[in-house]
Amino acid sequence: MTTLAAHAPPLAYAAVRGHTLELARGLSEADCQVQSMPDASPVKWHLAHTTWFFETFVLEAAEHGFKPFHPAFRVLFNSYYNGIGQQHPRAQRGLVTRPSLAEVLDYRRQVDERMAALLRRGCSAEIAARIELGLQHEQQHQELILTDLQHLLSCNPLCPVYDEAWDAAAAPAESAETLAFVALPGGLVEIGHAGPGFAFDNETPRHAVHLRPCALASRLLTVGDWQAFVDDGGYRQPRWWLSAGWDWLRRDGIEAPLYWRRGGGGDTSSAFTHRFGLQGLQPLRPGQTLWHVSLYEADAYARWRSAQAGGPPLRLPIEAEWEHAAALAPPGLWQMAGRAWQWTASAYAAYPGFAAWDGAVGEYNAKFMVDQYVLRGGSPATPPGHWRTSYRNFFPAATRWQFSGVRLAHDAA
Numbered sequence: 001m002t003t004l005a006a007h008a009p010p011l012a013y014a015a016v017r018g019h020t021l022e023l024a025r026g027l028s029e030a031d032c033q034v035q036s037m038p039d040a041s042p043v044k045w046h047l048a049h050t051t052w053f054f055e056t057f058v059l060e061a062a063e064h065g066f067k068p069f070h071p072a073f074r075v076l077f078n079s080y081y082n083g084i085g086q087q088h089p090r091a092q093r094g095l096v097t098r099p100s101l102a103e104v105l106d107y108r109r110q111v112d113e114r115m116a117a118l119l120r121r122g123c124s125a126e127i128a129a130r131i132e133l134g135l136q137h138e139q140q141h142q143e144l145i146l147t148d149l150q151h152l153l154s155c156n157p158l159c160p161v162y163d164e165a166w167d168a169a170a171a172p173a174e175s176a177e178t179l180a181f182v183a184l185p186g187g188l189v190e191i192g193h194a195g196p197g198f199a200f201d202n203e204t205p206r207h208a209v210h211l212r213p214c215a216l217a218s219r220l221l222t223v224g225d226w227q228a229f230v231d232d233g234g235y236r237q238p239r240w241w242l243s244a245g246w247d248w249l250r251r252d253g254i255e256a257p258l259y260w261r262r263g264g265g266g267d268t269s270s271a272f273t274h275r276f277g278l279q280g281l282q283p284l285r286p287g288q289t290l291w292h293v294s295l296y297e298a299d300a301y302a303r304w305r306s307a308q309a310g311g312p313p314l315r316l317p318i319e320a321e322w323e324h325a326a327a328l329a330p331p332g333l334w335q336m337a338g339r340a341w342q343w344t345a346s347a348y349a350a351y352p353g354f355a356a357w358d359g360a361v362g363e364y365n366a367k368f369m370v371d372q373y374v375l376r377g378g379s380p381a382t383p384p385g386h387w388r389t390s391y392r393n394f395f396p397a398a399t400r401w402q403f404s405g406v407r408l409a410h411d412a413a
C-alpha cells in the first residue's frame with residue numbers, strides 16, 4: 001500500500017482547468033457531442049469527467065454536507081472506478097445528449113467555485129494530494145481531447161481544421177539529419193521516479209536494472225523514412241510482421257499509418273500524398289515526424305530496415321534503455337521529449353516492489369497492467385509541464401490514434 005503524497009508547488013488549479021476550456025473553445029456543441037469510436041470519448045464527456053474527478057475524489061471527502069451537482073453524474077461520468085460504483089458504458093458516451101454542453105459547463109463552473117472555496121479554506125495533506133492528482137489527470141485528458149477530436153474530424157470528408165498553427169514545429173531541423181546510432185554503455189542502472197515532485201504510482205519504486213550495451217537511434221523516424229517502407233511493399237510482405245500484427249493488418253485493411261491519404265485532385269496514382277491532422281489535410285513531407293503507427297507497424301519497420309541496411313538487427317528500445325538514455329542525455333540523441341510517444345518493446349507491467357495507491361484511486365493505473373506496451377517521451381499534444389523522464393504511457397499494440405512514433409535501437413555490435 002502506498003499513500004498518494006502532496007508535493008510543492010502544486011499545479012495551479014485555475015490554470016489547468018482553464019486550459020481544458022481553451023482547448024474546447026471554438027468547437028460547436030456537435031463537435032463536442034459525437035464519439036467516433038469506442039476508444040475515443042466526446043469532448044463534452046472529457047469536460048464532465050475531469051470535473052467528476054474533483055467532485056468525487058476531492059469535494060465528497062472534503063466538504064461537510066456534500067451534495068452532488070447531479071446524483072446521476074456519479075455513474076454517467078465515472079470512467080472505470082469500480083470502487084466508486086457503476087459506470088455508463090464507454091462505447092455509448094456519444095449517445096448522452098443530455099446534459100447539454102451548457103449544463104456541463106455549468107457543472108464545471110459550480111465545481112470550480114466549490115474547489116476555490118476549499119483552496120481558500122485550506123485542506124489536509126491527503127486532500128491536497130488528491131487535488132494534485134486531479135490536475136495531473138485533467139492534463140492527461142487534455143491530450144485525449146486533442147487525439148479524440150482529431151479522430152472525430154478525420155471522419156469528416158471536409159477535413160475540418162482545428163487549428164491551422166497546431167504543431168508549427170512539424171519538421172524540426174534534426175529530422176533532416178541522417179539517422180545515426182548513439183552508443184549506450186551497459187551495466188547496472190536505476191530507473192523509475194527519483195523525486196522530488198509528482199509521479200504516478202506506476203513510475204515507482206525506483207529500482208536497479210541490468211542493461212546490456214546497446215545503441216539508440218539519434219532521432220525519431222520521419223515520414224520520409226516510412227514512405228520508403230510503404231513504397232517497398234512493406235505492408236504486403238508477411239515476413240516483416242509479427243503474427244498478431246499480420247492478422248491485424250489483414251483484418252483491418254491497413255496499408256499505411258493512420259490518417260495517411262491518397263492523393264486528391266489530379267493525382268491518379270495510388271501513392272499516399274497527404275496526412276490529416278489537427279491543422280487539417282497537409283501534404284506529406286519527408287522531414288515530418290512520423291506519427292500514428294501501431295506497435296506492430298513499428299516492429300515490422302525495424303525488421304524491414306535491418307534487411308535493407310545490414311549491420312546489427314534493429315529493434316525497438318526496451319523502456320529501461322530509453323529512460324536511462326534520456327536521463328544521461330548523451331550528445332547526439334534528439335527528440336527524446338515532446339515529439340512523439342515512442343513505442344518500446346516493454347510490456348506494461350509493475351516495477352519490482354510496486355504498490356498501487358490506496359483506495360479507489362489505486363484503480364488509476366494498476367489494473368491496466370496487462371496486454372499493453374509502454375510508450376515513452378511525450379508528444380506535441382502533451383500539455384507543457386506534464387511529462388517527465390520516468391513517465392510511462394501505455395496502450396495495446398494495435399493502437400494508432402495517439403501521437404505514437406518510432407525510435408529504433410540495436411544491441412551493441
Ligand SMILES: [Fe+2]
Pocket residue numbers: 049079137141
Ligand atoms: Fe480519467
